[in-house]
Amino acid sequence: MPRPRLPLYLKILLWFGVNLLVLALLLVGFLSMQFRMSLDWMLSGEAGERIAAIGDILTDELSRLPEQEWPAALKRYEAQHGVAFALFGSNGAQVMGTEVQVPPGVVPKLIDRRSPGDHPPPRRPPSGTTRKRPTDAPPKPRFLLRAGDPAHYWAGIHLDLTQQSGNRPLTLLMVSNTITGGGLFFDLWPWYGLAAAALLVSALVWMPFVRGITGFIGRLNHAAGRIAQGNFGERVTRSRNDELGELSSSVNAMAAQLGEYVAEQRRITADVAHELCSPIARMQMALGVVEQRSTPEQAGYLQKLDSELQHMARLVEEVLAFSKAETLPDRETAEDIGLHDLIVAVIAREAPDANVQLHVPAELQLHSLHGALDRAIGNVLRNAVRYASEFGPVHIFAEQQDGITRIRIADQGPGVPPDALSRLFEPFYRPESARRRTTGGSGLGLAITKRCIEACRGTVTARLRQPAGLEIEMCIPSV
Known part of the structure; x- marks a missing residue:
């Protein structure tokens, strides 16, 4: 099974993608180590701000509600953020919310170690207003860590609920089995956007360089192919x-x-x-x-x-x-040719006694080199009659499509070995079966045909027929 062909441009981009993937894995590994060691560094960024914001909002809402309605409020926040919410007292004991098994490493974080003087004065906000933390107020103690088996992510913030009975210090604990915490602990979307932007910018930076290389190699490959076909002026x-x-x-x-x-x-x-x-x-x-x-x-x-x-x-x-x-284009002038009449004359000259069946519309016309086309068709027909006339009739087909005239001469003979097809139009080349003096020619007939068709600005190809036979196809511009 042949290997699939991948353009060089795609290979470079794939290799570039592998490079980015390796860098991303290294970054993920680094962040994973950081997450395992300590997550407190995240509290200085957006994660800390989100935890502080949810603490302020929940403090304000719970301060306005009677204590028996707090569980419903916590459930509502759980559904909204996709993490478990629980309240703990200043001694580290759970007061309400979703029951959680707190690992030993988290218990010390739940204990509010602030002295009474650190708590704000017991003041209830007026009805209809929202309490906001002053901009110059110190941030409430927060924590974020990974603990437990299986490991979970634990985030908490100490609250100061103002009630009629006074100030009540509690600790809000949020638990998630992922680092994202429903976007509350860690928001992945900005990272996705950053990765996409980095990929896009890198591709735009690399594109001129890669396109320059692949484009030049493509032109070089095209020129080498033209040279291989004999166009040494390329x-x-x-x-x-x-x-x-x-x-x-x-x-x-x-x-x-x-x-x-x-x-x-x-x-x-x-x-x-x-x-x-x-x-x-x-x-x-x-x-x-x-x-x-x-x-x-x-x-x-x-x-x-x-x-x-x-x-x-x-x-x-x-x-x-x-x-x-080779000099036919300089020695001949293109003219209007009735292809049916031309082939009839070639048959009368080259194979008057052979069984040749003609399938060419009488009205088919083209503008080309008459002498070159006559010689090309004559050589192919002579070969077909010489090697295959005893096996059945020789068929000549012609049609016009999309400005191209296609002439096919097909026989029912033994054909040639498949590996000889690409060499049939080489000068002096003859397959082993055609090397006998009694039947073999000089090996120049099809080479002359190729030059004549190229003089007519066309191409000639050979292919094997099934179950037996050889077909030569000549494609020539109609005008």
Whole structure:
């Protein structure tokens, strides 16, 4: 099973996410250690303010209610905040509220150790008003700790309830099984917002850097693919002063050297083929003279020699055609072509006696290079008839869609090995089954087809048919 492909941009972002996750885990571990050691540091922040505020509100409300209504008020606050509320006396004994089992470590915190002079004077607020703690008043004693087994979080604040009988010191205890305490002890939402903002800002900071790298690599990959297809004039604009910029320079230098090497090879091939034409022609003329003066015993040898000369002449002709195919756009002008009539003429020339079935609309037209298209279709049809005509009819299909003309030539022969499909259009390549002298050609027919179709600004591909056969598809712009 092939591994899923992940873009480099996504890999960098994932790695960045892992980095943030590790930092978050370290932060959580640090905070967890702090929570286990002591939570008093939280009282100097918003948690302390919230505990003080709930203490002031509850003190004011309970001061206005008769004592028998206090449990209902505590239940209402429990439902509102999602934590247990209980009141303890100054001696550490529970007075009312949800019954809780106080761990030994919490009991000393419940005892109000303030002296009577530390309590405010017994004064009941006027009816209809809310008592507020003066801004210059010292904060009431508070605590927040983690204790018990299983561990719970215990928060408390000493209250001063003013009643008719005087000032009554009590301790409000709030119990939760989580550090958040329903948002009363610790509010996670600001931390979530901070984490999201940090992630967003980090992504925005990283994005230009990552996009610059991945974008440049994408352009480099595109250029390398074009060079691999034989477009040696492709170049990558060097816009970076780092290793990627040096890599682009190396790719450009490689493309230039490959272009020069391939051009030189093509020139040598064309020159050699051209030079071979004259001696082959002279040999054929000399052979004709010898045949006129030969004896019957020599006739068989001369026929074999003539066959070899003809094969050599065809090979040289194919090499010349392959060399000239590269300059087709400079030597031909695009014209309107009736594809049905063109293919009918190709069939009459290349396979007059073969079983070829044509499936091309009579009205199908395109604007392209007539000679190049004629040569390309002829080469493919010749191959199909040579290798597969004995297995059934050869079919030629054509259609137009989205401004593209698709021509498919399909046979029912043995096809080629799957690993040979990608090499069929290479010069001089022939599958093992096509290497026999009696059936195999020069290996240039499909290579010429590829150059002709590319001259028409199109592409050509090969694929195997099921259950048997080979199909060549040529896609050409219609205009």
